[in-house]
Amino acid sequence: MSQLLEVNGISVTFDGFRAINNLSFNIGRAELRAIIGPNGAGKTTFMDIVTGKTKPDEGTVLWGEMSRNLIGMNEARIAQEGIGRKFQKPTVFEDQSVEDNLLMALRNNRRAFAVLFWKPTDADMNRVSELAAEIGLSNALGRKAGELSHGQKQWLEIGMLLAQEPKLLLVDEPAAGMTPEEREKTTDILVEAAKTRAVVVVEHDMEFVRRLNCKVTVLHEGSVLAEGSLDHVTANKQVIDVYLGR
Numbered sequence: 001m002s003q004l005l006e007v008n009g010i011s012v013t014f015d016g017f018r019a020i021n022n023l024s025f026n027i028g029r030a031e032l033r034a035i036i037g038p039n040g041a042g043k044t045t046f047m048d049i050v051t052g053k054t055k056p057d058e059g060t061v062l063w064g065e066m067s068r069n070l071i072g073m074n075e076a077r078i079a080q081e082g083i084g085r086k087f088q089k090p091t092v093f094e095d096q097s098v099e100d101n102l103l104m105a106l107r108n109n110r111r112a113f114a115v116l117f118w119k120p121t122d123a124d125m126n127r128v129s130e131l132a133a134e135i136g137l138s139n140a141l142g143r144k145a146g147e148l149s150h151g152q153k154q155w156l157e158i159g160m161l162l163a164q165e166p167k168l169l170l171v172d173e174p175a176a177g178m179t180p181e182e183r184e185k186t187t188d189i190l191v192e193a194a195k196t197r198a199v200v201v202v203e204h205d206m207e208f209v210r211r212l213n214c215k216v217t218v219l220h221e222g223s224v225l226a227e228g229s230l231d232h233v234t235a236n237k238q239v240i241d242v243y244l245g246r
């Protein structure tokens with residue numbers, strides 16, 4: 001699999017504490033990857049580095065066909081490169097309909113000068129229908145986002161990020177606070193989304209990770225402790241010790 005993202009030897013120190021310690025691993029194109037690890041392992045800091053929020057002390061994050069180094073680019077530039085991030089808490093426009101939320105996300109994907117005069121075309125409306133189908137909200141297009149369940153809001157936000165056609169989507173604990181049915185559907189949405197772009201999911205819930213059925217990277221003290229299938233990494237003695245706090 002050709003690589004989309006190559007993390008090479010990054011380290012980050014906060015007040016003398018190494019939150020990320022010589023971290024290296026790769027993400028392929030159209031790959032679904034789960035990142036797990038105990039609290040404080042460096043998962044959030046890793047996402048902050050990739051999205052340009054935190055600058056590492058050393059190392060490179062090479063991106064795309066041209067292997068451009070993302071380190072040193074600002075957050076807006078990195079978003080333009082095609083890296084989207086979904087935080088835990090959904091941020092949708094509650095007073096607007098599902099359709100309008102998706103349309104706004106499509107509009108925001110256009111160049112700044114075009115946004116002011118933007119009128120959705122038939123192609124845009126088709127794209128909204130496709131996105132709604134992808135996130136399981138085809139029957140809710142006319143509903144106000146504020147009336148949706150927690151899970152549906154999360155899916156809407158995923159749809160809004162997909163509207164921006166990312167090549168890589170970083171998703172932080174998507175299943176938190178969801179019902180079992182919503183979790184199952186979230187798995188389907190992420191698996192489907194990862195067919196045409198890379199999706200990296202940071203998640204604590206092992207059952208959720210099992211259902212994603214993808215390669216897992218275990219972080220511990222800012223480095224990769226183990227990598228492979230969930231069965232492979234959970235059979236690793238060091239991983240067991242870390243999770244049991246030994």
Ligand code: ADP
Nearest residue numbers: 014015019037038039040041042043044045046
């Ligand atoms: P995770 O997301 O895996 O729980 P984090 O990336 O949030 O881990 O944190 C890794 C470590 O770095 C933790 O020990 C945390 O306390 C520390 N840390 C994260 N951000 C900062 C910061 N801005 N200042 C100081 N320490 C930080």
